[in-house]
Structure formats: C-alpha cells, structure tokens
Amino acid sequence: MRFVAGEAMAKSILIVYSTGGGNTKNSAEAIAEGVKQAGGNLIGVKNVTEIAVEELTKADCILMGEPTWGDGEHYDDFLPFDKAMKEKLAPGKKLAGKQAAAFAGCDRAYSIFGNAVDMIEDRLMECGAEIMQQGVKVELEHNEHSLNFCRKWGHDFVKRINGEMPKQPYIPRMSHDDADRVKGIDPASRKKGAAAAGAAAGNVKAAVTNAKQPGSVRPKPEAKANLLPYKATVAPARTFEKKFTAGEISRRRFVQAGTYGGIALISGAVAAFFFPGGFQVGFTRNGPYFSIGSKNVLFEPPTRFKIGTIDEYMVGKVDTRWQTKYRIWVVREPSKLYVGLLLCTHLGCTPDWKESENKFKCPCHGSGYYVDGVNFEGPAPRPMEHCDVSIDPSDGQVVVDKGRTYRKEKGEWTQGGPQGGAYIAL
Numbered sequence: 001m002r003f004v005a006g007e008a009m010a011k012s013i014l015i016v017y018s019t020g021g022g023n024t025k026n027s028a029e030a031i032a033e034g035v036k037q038a039g040g041n042l043i044g045v046k047n048v049t050e051i052a053v054e055e056l057t058k059a060d061c062i063l064m065g066e067p068t069w070g071d072g073e074h075y076d077d078f079l080p081f082d083k084a085m086k087e088k089l090a091p092g093k094k095l096a097g098k099q100a101a102a103f104a105g106c107d108r109a110y111s112i113f114g115n116a117v118d119m120i121e122d123r124l125m126e127c128g129a130e131i132m133q134q135g136v137k138v139e140l141e142h143n144e145h146s147l148n149f150c151r152k153w154g155h156d157f158v159k160r161i162n163g164e165m166p167k168q169p170y171i172p173r174m175s176h177d178d179a180d181r182v183k184g185i186d187p188a189s190r191k192k193g194a195a196a197a198g199a200a201a202g203n204v205k206a207a208v209t210n211a212k213q214p215g216s217v218r219p220k221p222e223a224k225a226n227l228l229p230y231k232a233t234v235a236p237a238r239t240f241e242k243k244f245t246a247g248e249i250s251r252r253r254f255v256q257a258g259t260y261g262g263i264a265l266i267s268g269a270v271a272a273f274f275f276p277g278g279f280q281v282g283f284t285r286n287g288p289y290f291s292i293g294s295k296n297v298l299f300e301p302p303t304r305f306k307i308g309t310i311d312e313y314m315v316g317k318v319d320t321r322w323q324t325k326y327r328i329w330v331v332r333e334p335s336k337l338y339v340g341l342l343l344c345t346h347l348g349c350t351p352d353w354k355e356s357e358n359k360f361k362c363p364c365h366g367s368g369y370y371v372d373g374v375n376f377e378g379p380a381p382r383p384m385e386h387c388d389v390s391i392d393p394s395d396g397q398v399v400v401d402k403g404r405t406y407r408k409e410k411g412e413w414t415q416g417g418p419q420g421g422a423y424i425a426l
Contacts, residue, residue, distance in 0.1 A: 011040035011099070011161050014059035018048045018078040020345070020381025023105045027065055027138055030147045031103065035063075035152025048081040055087055056095060062129060063154070063159055065103035067381045075381065077409075078265040085123050093128030099161050100124045103150070107365075107379050108348075113137065130131050132160045133168040134299050140379050141411075254382050263380030301401035305318040310337055310426065316372055320353050328348070328387060328400065329353065331371060336416065338423040339387045340373045346380045360384075374408065383408045390420030398424070 013035055019025040028045055033041045043059060048066075065079040071189055089095055102121050106114035114137035121131050135278050136153045139147050159165040159252050305326060313319055313332040320329050320342075327342045328352060344362040351360040351369060359376075360369040367378030374383045385405035399420075404421040406412035408412055416423035 003292070010039070011060035011062040012041050012058075012160075013158070014043055014047055014056065015045045015063045016051065016056070016064075016081075017046075018075050018081070019104075020067050020077075020105075021375050022060060022073060023141055023381075024065050024103075026142050026147065027061075027103050027105070027136070027150050029155035030142075030150035031043065031065075031157075032065060034151035034156075035158055037151065038155040038158035039252040039343050040154075040158035047077075049077055053081060056085075056089065056127075060098065061132075061157075062095070062098055062100040062124065063103065063157065064100065064124065065105075066116050066120065067105040068107065068114050069381065070118035072119070078116075081147065082119075082123060083257060085127055085314060086390075090123075093126075095124065096128030098124075098129040099310075100129040101131060101153075101157055103153070104135065104137055105381070106137045106139050107192055110282045114139075133157055133417050141377075152330065177363045188289065216293040304401045306392065306397040306399055307339070308398065310391075310398060310424070313337065318353050318355075323350070323353075324402070326395050326402070328402070332425070332426075336423040336425050337389065337398065338372075338416070339389050339398075341385045341387050341402060343384060344380055345375065345382045346378070351384070387411055388421065389416075389424050391424060 014036075015028050015032055017024050017028040019028075025222045032042055045078060048053070050095065083297035092313060095200075100121075101116045104114050104120070104126070106116075114135075117137055119136035121135060125131060130263045133153070133156060138150070160167055178400075195216050209326075228286045307322055307326075307330065314331055315332050315334055318329055318331055320410035322328050322330065323342055329340045329342055331338055333339070342360075344351050344364065344367050346367050347364055348361065349362050349364040351362040351367065353359075354361050358371065360371075360373070362368070362378065362380070367375060367380035369375050369380070369384055372383075374385065375381075385407055388401040388406070390399045391397070406415060413422050415421045416425060418425045
C-alpha cells in the first residue's frame with residue numbers, strides 16, 4: 001500500500017498486452033473487468049505498441065500478456081517491448097517492489113503449451129517484479145467459460161496483492177491433462193472420444209484432429225464471428241508437454257529443414273557433378289538457398305516478378321492462378337488492385353480459396369480469412385500480408401515484390417496509390 005496524508009491508497013494496476021486476432025485483447029479486457037469487480041485501482045489497459053516500457057515503473061502492479069507464436073516464441077509486436085524491458089528495466093531491477101502476473105493465448109498443437117506466459121514471467125522477475133499468481137493460458141478462441149476464468153483471475157489478483165488471498169506458487173511442467181481439468185473437461189473422456197472418432201474413420205491422424213477441433217461451423221462473411229468452433233482451454237503457468245533445449249528449432253523451421261533437406265539428398269549427386277567446388281543447401285525466411293563453390297555465393301528464389309497487365313484480371317474476382325508458382329492471390333476492385341501473400345500466419349501453411357464459402361481456409365488447423373486476408377476463425381493470430389505492387393512503365397505489367405510486404409494491424413494496407421505500394425490505385 002501507498003500512504004498519502006495518513007490514508008491508504010489502493011495499489012495501482014496496469015494491464016499491458018499485444019494481440020493478433022484479438023483473443024489476447026479479449027483476455028485483457030475480461031481481466032480488467034475482474035480487477036474492477038474486486039475494487040482494484042486499474043489505471044490502464046494498454047497495447048504494448050502504444051506505451052513505453054518506462055510506464056511500467058509508474059504502476060504498483062503489472063498484468064502482462066501476449067499470444068504465443070509458434071513453438072514458444074514472442075509475438076512480433078511484443079518483441080520490441082521485451083527487448084526494451086531487457087535493456088532498460090532489467091539493469092538495476094527497476095521493477096523491484098512491483099507485483100505481477102502473466103497471461104497468454106496458446107495452441108495445444110505445439111509441444112510447448114503457452115510458453116509466452118513463462119517468458120513474460122522470466123522477464124518480469126529479471127526486472128525485479130514479484131509474480132503473485134499462476135499465469136492464465138487460453139487455448140485458441142475464447143468461450144464464455146474462459147472469459148469468466150479471466151475475470152476471476154483478475155479478481156483474485158487484487159485479493160492477493162491486498163493480502164486477502166495467499167500468493168500462488170509455480171506449477172512446473174503442468175500437462176495438457178491438467179489444462180483440461182481447469183476447463184472442467186475430463187481428459188480420459190476427451191481422449192477416448194477422439195480415439196473412437198479416429199478409429200471409425202480408419203485414420204489415427206483424424207483422431208488427434210478431432211480431439212482439438214469439433215465440427216467446423218461455416219462463418220458469416222458479413223460479420224466477424226465471436227463464437228468460433230474451437231474450445232478454449234485455460235491452464236496455470238509453467239505448462240509443458242516437452243521441454244526444448246536452446247539448440248532445438250521450432251516445428252515450423254523443422255518442417256522447412258526436412259523438406260529442403262530431402263530436395264538436397266535427391267539432387268546431391270547431380271549437383272556434385274556440376275559443382276565440383278562444393279555446395280551447400282539450406283533455407284532462409286524467404287525459402288531455400290544454395291551456396292556454391294569456395295566463394296560462398298548465395299542464390300535465393302526471386303522475390304520480384306511480373307504477373308501480367310491489370311486488364312487481365314476480372315473486377316470482383318479472387319484470382320489464384322499464381323498460387324502454386326508464387327504463393328499469392330490477386331484481387332482487382334473497381335478502385336484498386338492488390339496482391340496478397342498466401343502464408344497462413346499460424347504455421348506458415350498455404351490457405352486455399354473456397355469459392356462456395358467466399359473465404360480462404362487453411363488445411364492445417366482451420367484458420368479462415370476473408371477475401372482481403374483478414375483472419376476471422378481458427379488459430380491464426382493476425383491477417384495475411386499484402387505484397388508490394390507497381391507498374392512497369394516499359395510494358396504496363398504489374399510487378400510484385402514479395403520481399404516487401406504490408407501488414408494491416410500496423411496500418412500499412414493504406415500505403416498505396418497510382419504508383420503502387422500496398423495497392424495500385426485505378
């Protein structure tokens with residue numbers, strides 16, 4: 001407590017978060033409701049892109065959250081904030097005396113479940129803060145049960161900082177079965193039902209999928225759905241199925257490495273004949289690379305290419321003719337033309353255009369996107385990106401540059417005009 005003129009003042013509480021598809025924002029807002037219900041002194045609910053880390057030092061208590069990206073990585077928007085905490089607040093432990101807790105969005109598909117909570121807690125403690133209660137981990141989209149859980153979590157945090165409830169200890173390496181119980185789900189029943197469904201279909205893989213994803217529900221394109229066909233799961237902090245070492249790579253990168261490694265094995269003999277000076281095969285963020293000879297020259301697939309003239313594209317039609325070759329889709333509207341990058345923001349798979357349903361659908365975990373690439377269902381944390389486009393004055397063709405992309409959540413989709421950019425104005 002702080003004292004002013006002999007009167008105790010309630011400890012100030014600041015909630016900070018980053019969000020992709022809006023699920024972590026929903027968590028933050030539900031937690032804020034719980035804080036208010038308990039009489040807590042809430043001084044703000046802020047996106048990390050809107051504040052400086054120094055603001056954390058002005059609050060008595062901090063509740064921090066973000067989506068978990070991939071196999072336990074920070075979400076893109078949270079990375080600069082985390083770096084600033086490490087550089088500015090960790091030296092001298094500038095959050096000493098502060099009380100804190102963490103929350104995150106998660107996906108049961110990964111070996112590490114909700115590692116964002118653990119990374120946030122580690123950073124807060126490195127900066128001197130005291131963790132007061134177990135973190136909350138929400139799997140995929142919220143349902144009413146998980147929203148109520150978040151409200152209670154915020155309520156209980158106030159009780160703990162006021163000494164009305166005891167501080168909670170960590171629960172290390174908690175399993176997914178424990179996460180089920182927090183949700184009121186019987187793990188044995190869930191597994192038995194999933195196995196039966198998979199056996200009936202004669203497909204073991206289907207059993208795993210059915211365990212996580214109940215029957216799909218077709219969304220309404222005219223409005224974003226709030227109730228989505230995924231069960232939300234809340235689990236305390238330190239939840240792991242398997243602990244990864246620092247040398248291990250993410251699932252996404254492992255799949256890439258396996259794919260490109262297979263290509264290297266198949267073509268190795270031929271390459272050795274043509275390049276006696278030696279060669280290497282690997283991959284970068286933009287795809288595979290080939291390093292040939294002693295000069296170690298790097299060759300990457302081209303990111304700039306032409307896709308024909310604007311007149312070749314029909315107004316109002318989603319054109320996927322370049323999906324296989326360039327992994328893009330093209331949309332021509334009456335006032336503009338833009339090109340989207342067919343890269344699911346969940347795991348990097350390629351979503352397919354479903355003409356009858358008027359949406360893109362990812363075959364991996366069911367993420368759904370509108371015509372423009374905005375996500376509205378499934379685990380995708382944010383919209384797909386748009387590519388840089390321009391007109392080649394020599395032949396009038398549309399030039400696409402996949403090496404430069406624009407993100408909606410950063411307000412970049414408006415950066416276009418007659419000369420190009422995120423779109424070409426017509």
